[in-house]
Amino acid sequence: MTKKLLFLLDTDPAPSVFDTVVGYDGGADHVIGYGGVTLENVGALVDGAIYTRGPKEKQFTAIFVGGGNIVAGEAVFEAVKKRFFSNFRVSVMLDSNGSNTTAAAGVALLAKAKPLAGKKAVVLAGTGPVGMRAAAMLHIEGAEVAITSRSKQSAEAASKAINDRFGFTPAAIGAADNAARAAAVKGAHIVFAAGGIGVPLLDEKDWQDDPTIEMLADCNAQPPVGIGGVDPFDKAKERHGKIVIGALGLGGLKLKLHRACVGQLFESSEQVFDAENIYAQAKALA
Numbered sequence: 001m002t003k004k005l006l007f008l009l010d011t012d013p014a015p016s017v018f019d020t021v022v023g024y025d026g027g028a029d030h031v032i033g034y035g036g037v038t039l040e041n042v043g044a045l046v047d048g049a050i051y052t053r054g055p056k057e058k059q060f061t062a063i064f065v066g067g068g069n070i071v072a073g074e075a076v077f078e079a080v081k082k083r084f085f086s087n088f089r090v091s092v093m094l095d096s097n098g099s100n101t102t103a104a105a106g107v108a109l110l111a112k113a114k115p116l117a118g119k120k121a122v123v124l125a126g127t128g129p130v131g132m133r134a135a136a137m138l139h140i141e142g143a144e145v146a147i148t149s150r151s152k153q154s155a156e157a158a159s160k161a162i163n164d165r166f167g168f169t170p171a172a173i174g175a176a177d178n179a180a181r182a183a184a185v186k187g188a189h190i191v192f193a194a195g196g197i198g199v200p201l202l203d204e205k206d207w208q209d210d211p212t213i214e215m216l217a218d219c220n221a222q223p224p225v226g227i228g229g230v231d232p233f234d235k236a237k238e239r240h241g242k243i244v245i246g247a248l249g250l251g252g253l254k255l256k257l258h259r260a261c262v263g264q265l266f267e268s269s270e271q272v273f274d275a276e277n278i279y280a281q282a283k284a285l286a
């Protein structure tokens, strides 16, 4: 039986432990991680994947691009695809820091709870991999999207990067602290918190009585959580009359989706998984 080999090409110095575990749980027989992957060294890694097996076995080799920087991940992902020609190709997935799978799980659960079209959505700390993908997926659902950052400049840079990839520019808001983020969510219907692990972004008092906020999702499971008053296990739970999703509430779907995508990488040598089709799968699984 030909072994299923998953090559983790990580733009961080060390390949992700999380992605390694989910690679095995998704069905790979071996997960081989490379850290420090750049545009300069990725070509030789791809060549090793595409030239080594015959047409019938090639589907059992696949590439997963990860790392903490989604812009670097996107560039490596593009370089991987560019290296393919004719049937010298293998399946490939982009999920820097769980960006696509985490954002897809969160937005799909929100969309399952209520239609998002025409709603105002604010992605708090929307400059990281998860927040940037969440902004894109909220836009796919027809929401009007803004992202915040502690620095207006970083918000603008992320907004531009989102436009480069998805062709829309979320409003960029500089919000240095919880008070500024409380002001940023005024008038919004949806709040999606995508801040770094263990970083509180919004206090409970700043959303519980808000007249417009209808739904909140928080990706950060480690206390203190991103949105005060959200329990990590909440999964479309009603709190203060609003629908609330916590990091572990969406984490179950994220893991299911991540594993399902890895499994599908080995079904043919032509799968290409990124935001749009990962989001479509999240909606089907939600």
Ligand SMILES: NC(=O)c1ccc[n+]([C@@H]2O[C@H](COP(=O)([O-])OP(=O)(O)OC[C@H]3O[C@@H](n4cnc5c(N)ncnc54)[C@H](OP(=O)(O)O)[C@@H]3O)[C@@H](O)[C@H]2O)c1
Pocket: 068, 097, 098, 102, 125, 126, 127, 128, 129, 130, 131, 148, 149, 150, 151, 154, 155, 194, 195, 196, 197, 198, 199, 219, 220, 221, 247, 248, 250, 251, 252, 254, 255
């Ligand atoms: N639930 C799940 O299944 C799951 C899966 C994967 C990831 N996650 C979680 O998803 C969240 C987002 O992941 P990510 O990789 O996109 O995050 P990240 O890149 O580490 O951080 C996102 C943003 O948080 C902001 N931030 C960092 N430290 C801050 C601080 N002290 N105060 C205020 N803002 C701060 C930064 O924005 P600015 O510098 O622009 O302000 C940063 O760009 C993390 O909490 C991660 O643990 C959850």
